[in-house]
Amino acid sequence: MPWFAAIGVAVTIIAYRLGLVVYPAGTGLQAGVKNMDMETITPATAEVRLAMYRQMLRIRLVEEAIARLYPEQEIRCPTHLCIGQEAPPVGVSAHLGTQDLVFTGHRSHGHYLAKGGDLGAMMAELYGRETGCAHGKGGSQHLIDLACGFMGSAPILASTISVGVGAAWAARMDGADRVVVVYFGDGATEQGVFHESMNFAGTNRLPVVFVCENNLYSVHSALDIRQPAGREIHELGAAHGVHGVVGDGNDVEIVHTLAKEAVEGARDGGGPSIIELLTYRWMEHCGPGDDTGLGYRDAGELAEWRARDPVACYRRRLLEMQILSQAVHDDYSAEIDSEIEQAVAFAKNSPFPEPDALDHFVYPG
Ligand SMILES: Cc1ncc(C[n+]2csc(CCOP(=O)(O)OP(=O)(O)O)c2C)c(N)n1
Ligand SMILES: [Mg+2]
Numbered sequence: 001m002p003w004f005a006a007i008g009v010a011v012t013i014i015a016y017r018l019g020l021v022v023y024p025a026g027t028g029l030q031a032g033v034k035n036m037d038m039e040t041i042t043p044a045t046a047e048v049r050l051a052m053y054r055q056m057l058r059i060r061l062v063e064e065a066i067a068r069l070y071p072e073q074e075i076r077c078p079t080h081l082c083i084g085q086e087a088p089p090v091g092v093s094a095h096l097g098t099q100d101l102v103f104t105g106h107r108s109h110g111h112y113l114a115k116g117g118d119l120g121a122m123m124a125e126l127y128g129r130e131t132g133c134a135h136g137k138g139g140s141q142h143l144i145d146l147a148c149g150f151m152g153s154a155p156i157l158a159s160t161i162s163v164g165v166g167a168a169w170a171a172r173m174d175g176a177d178r179v180v181v182v183y184f185g186d187g188a189t190e191q192g193v194f195h196e197s198m199n200f201a202g203t204n205r206l207p208v209v210f211v212c213e214n215n216l217y218s219v220h221s222a223l224d225i226r227q228p229a230g231r232e233i234h235e236l237g238a239a240h241g242v243h244g245v246v247g248d249g250n251d252v253e254i255v256h257t258l259a260k261e262a263v264e265g266a267r268d269g270g271g272p273s274i275i276e277l278l279t280y281r282w283m284e285h286c287g288p289g290d291d292t293g294l295g296y297r298d299a300g301e302l303a304e305w306r307a308r309d310p311v312a313c314y315r316r317r318l319l320e321m322q323i324l325s326q327a328v329h330d331d332y333s334a335e336i337d338s339e340i341e342q343a344v345a346f347a348k349n350s351p352f353p354e355p356d357a358l359d360h361f362v363y364p365g
Contacts, residue, residue, distance in 0.1 A: 096179065117143065248277075
């Protein structure tokens with residue numbers, strides 16, 4: 001980091017600590033800190049806490065491996081990494097069974113893995129291979145694994161919100177014990193279909209949980225310049241009969257607590273809810289690089305959020321609570337590294353789809 005950037009980061013951090021920095025209402029850092037109160041957390045068992053830690057670490061190490069491999073140019077699809085945003089999928093999925101369904105958008109690796117998606121099939125999909133979870137035709141933005149209830153990701157912004165609500169409507173019609181979770185970003189809430197879907201879900205009291213990962217940006221546009229000051233995303237639910245809550249999306253235990261209420265409520269006939277989780281993307285919007293030089297966000301802001309690393313903070317907390325030991329952490333890391341190595345080898349050694357498979361799984365025009 002150049003000396004002037006280092007001074008900028010230090011000044012920002014000191015100013016923040018001294019309370020000299022006032023963040024605009026509705027943006028993440030301030031609201032997230034407000035929700036750090038540990039007394040509001042419903043304690044999970046030690047077993048669940050360890051499982052959540054391991055899964056967050058796994059998502060982080062997978063994403064870091066993809067970032068390292070991407071420059072080899074063998075992964076040719078646009079790839080949106082979720083480093084920094086590991087807590088939402090893990091805290092939410094802790095309450096989901098195989099029968100429950102997940103829908104999501106372009107930044108979906110964490111959602112797929114936390115729901116039980118196969119890592120080898122995901123890596124093969126990124127490498128465009130026949131053994132990929134979408135037979136190598138979709139790439140990173142079109143993951144799907146029906147066997148574990150991961151119904152799919154699609155990059156058309158907000159498009160899976162209405163499909164997820166349709167699946168919740170089907171669950172109601174079938175009398176199935178099934179909850180649907182739809183993940184999307186703050187940018188997707190600016191699409192009309194977000195409101196239409198919430199209205200339908202709220203009117204019909206459908207078993208769906210809307211999870212908004214508010215990372216403060218839509219590509220390079222900050223939330224503050226896109227939406228009116230003071231309007232909170234979770235409050236948009238109220239207009240549609242959808243219960244709304246907000247919490248620190250970098251704290252997996254807060255996510256776990258909020259998701260428990262929402263998923264159990266939906267399962268017990270309590271209707272839909274929207275959970276807004278305040279979090280932050282570390283890498284560039286699409287790809288493995290650092291984009292703080294582009295001017296739409298600065299290195300100081302990123303440094304503040306990196307100091308609130310969801311994986312490292314949780315590791316420290318579990319070590320302090322003596323739920324996790326350094327030896328167990330090291331075992332987790334080694335196991336995950338070897339799983340990743342095998343998944344990448346599987347992907348690289350798999351064949352590409354045959355040319356005559358081009359029109360398979362495509363509806364005739
Ligand atoms: C209908 C549509 N419009 C525009 C885009 C281009 N686009 C891709 S990602 C994105 C921003 C998404 O922001 P957000 O929903 O906050 O998700 P994040 O990338 O921050 O995770 C946009 C505008 C798109 N994919 N689909
Ligand atoms: Mg966003």
